[in-house]
Amino acid sequence: MPPAVARQCHQIHADGTGSPSGGLILSASINHNPPSEGKLQLRDTLLEYQAILDNASLGIAFTRRRTFLHCNRRFSDMFGWESNELVGQAAGITYPSQAAYDDWIRIATPALRSGQRLDTEVLMARRDGSTFWCRMLGRLVDPGDSSKGAIFITEDITDRKHAQEALLRARDELELRVQERTAELAMANARLQAEIQERLQAEEQIRYLANHDALTGLPNRRLLEDRLEQALEMARRNGHQVAVQFIDLDCFKPVNDRLGHRIGDLLLQAVALRLRGLLRAVDTVSRVGGDEFVLVLPEIHVAKAAGDIAQKVLEALSQPYQIEGHELHITPSIGISLYPHDAENGERLLTAADNAMYLAKRRGRGNWQLFDTGARA
Structure with missing residues (x-):
């Protein structure tokens, strides 16, 4: 073993x-x-x-x-x-x-x-x-x-x-480059957005100036005619009336000549401000000339309502104006035309209101008149 x-x-x-x-x-x-x-x-x-x-x-x-x-x-x-x-x-x-x-x-x-x-x-x-x-x-x-x-x-x-450290350095460098590039892209995007915003604002300003009076900010004749056509179209559908009031300031030229255009411009701005405060949201107030304004009043149910509004305008614009130490007094002459009683399109309504305004001038100024086919200017 x-x-x-x-x-x-x-x-x-x-x-x-x-x-x-x-x-x-x-x-x-x-x-x-x-x-x-x-x-x-x-x-x-x-x-x-x-x-x-x-x-x-x-x-x-x-x-x-x-x-x-x-x-x-x-x-x-x-x-x-x-x-x-x-x-x-x-x-x-x-x-x-x-x-x-x-x-x-x-x-x-x-x-x-x-x-x-x-x-x-x-x-x-x-x-x-x-x-x-x-x-x-x-x-x-x-x-x-x-x-x-x-x-x-x-x-x-x-x-x-060393390989790990080199890899970490490469990663850090890559992250840094990504961050820098991201920041560059963000800045470029911000600049682009700013440029787009500036362009949009410029375009909006151009559109605004194309449709508004530069002095008062009120709609100009172009926008007035568009608003009037819209009001007439709505009135045709709903069976309402539309009133057009043509306003001319009495004695404005002497104020402008005596105190200068600056005071005259400030007075026009003050008139525009008062008119805005009198009207409804659906109404339009427009400056169509030097001292001429037009009101478009849709959804008028009775002719008397147009006269009531004209009276308010007359009283408001006849109050004194305090402008740079000057107390100024002016009155408006107001002519009124009604759709469909006086005309059925915008151009004829404006002409009728203008004729009625001259009738108010002939009757002493500082009053309002309805269009009268027998009393054309």
């Missing part, structure tokens, strides 16, 4: 997790032979261990009390030392400074003593003082007794770190 054989196994995991992935398993058989033969086997086993460690692609080091006990060739090459030169050296010599080592100790010690695997990226220093980035995995040999030392597995990640 063959003699009993005992097998001694040593397992080193690259990630320190106990997982078979990435681990180093060292196995040797120890026969219970005479001592001399056992020593030979132990020596061979240690040589095998050393060969495995020296050919590992990762740096491996054993430390105790923050001093190197052993390291493989890859670890010493990584830091620019010979393996035997690191043995007995303080672990801090592989860091850029004592302060950097102390900082790392403050991070590593709690993790190691808790039995956890240390996994960190740290800036290390070679023998010549140059630095490189290193990923370091570490675990205590015995989590219950830190005095037994620790094993560390290191990997030079400088190229990867």
Whole structure:
């Protein structure tokens, strides 16, 4: 019967997790032979261990009390030392400074003593003082007794770190360019919107000026004729009447000649303001000449209503005007025509109202008159 054989196994995991992935398993058989033969086997086993460690692609080091006990060739090459030169050296010599080592100790010690695997990226220093980035995995040999030392597995990640940093810089630069371009586009869009708004405002101003009197802001003759046609069309559908009142200011020319055009313009603006305050929303007040105004009054049910409005206009415009220290007095002469009694289209209604206004002039001014076919001017 063959003699009993005992097998001694040593397992080193690259990630320190106990997982078979990435681990180093060292196995040797120890026969219970005479001592001399056992020593030979132990020596061979240690040589095998050393060969495995020296050919590992990762740096491996054993430390105790923050001093190197052993390291493989890859670890010493990584830091620019010979393996035997690191043995007995303080672990801090592989860091850029004592302060950097102390900082790392403050991070590593709690993790190691808790039995956890240390996994960190740290800036290390070679023998010549140059630095490189290193990923370091570490675990205590015995989590219950830190005095037994620790094993560390290191990997030079400088190229990867630089690639990551370059990628981050490229991303930041791209984001900056995107932000700058976005800002440029936003500014360009804002300028474009401003230009569009200015153009729309200019077009609106042109349309407004085309339809309104520049001095008083009232509708001009063009807009008056359009409003009158609308009122007549509605009156035809609903069976209502439309009144047109033609207003001429009495004695306006002497005021204008005596006090100047500026005072005359201010007086016209004051008259326009009073007229606006007298009318309904559906009514139209228009300036058609120097001191001539026309009112279009739709939805008139009885002729008397037109006369009542004319009387209000007469009384309102006859009140004194205080303009730049001058008290001014004027009166209106008002002529009234009615649809459909006096005419059935806008042009003839305006002519009829104009004739009635001249009738008011002949009858002493400062009054209103209905159109009378027998009293044409």
